Amino acid sequence: MSVVETTLRSCTVGAGVIAREGALSLMKGAPTFALKRVADWGSRYLFTNAVEDVLFRRDHGETRRKLPYSQQITASLLGACARAR
Numbered sequence: 001m002s003v004v005e006t007t008l009r010s011c012t013v014g015a016g017v018i019a020r021e022g023a024l025s026l027m028k029g030a031p032t033f034a035l036k037r038v039a040d041w042g043s044r045y046l047f048t049n050a051v052e053d054v055l056f057r058r059d060h061g062e063t064r065r066k067l068p069y070s071q072q073i074t075a076s077l078l079g080a081c082a083r084a085r
Contacts, residue, residue: 048079 001009017025052075056067067075 044080044083046079047083048076051075051079051082 014026052067052071055075055078056071057065
């Protein structure tokens, strides 16, 4: 199926839903999806900060010093991996 055919079929399905249930029916799952995104990014931020503190800041008296970009990227990747487990 080509991109144009897929687009036309999607528009047909969307128009049918709007005709039967109204335009707001397209937003039925939006609050749940938004809450899930907030929880996902919040937990990633939590794990990233934990990795930063454990790997890069534990030996220093200053807990909020600015990390180099290489350490920030490493902590972000490891935090995302830890969150996914």
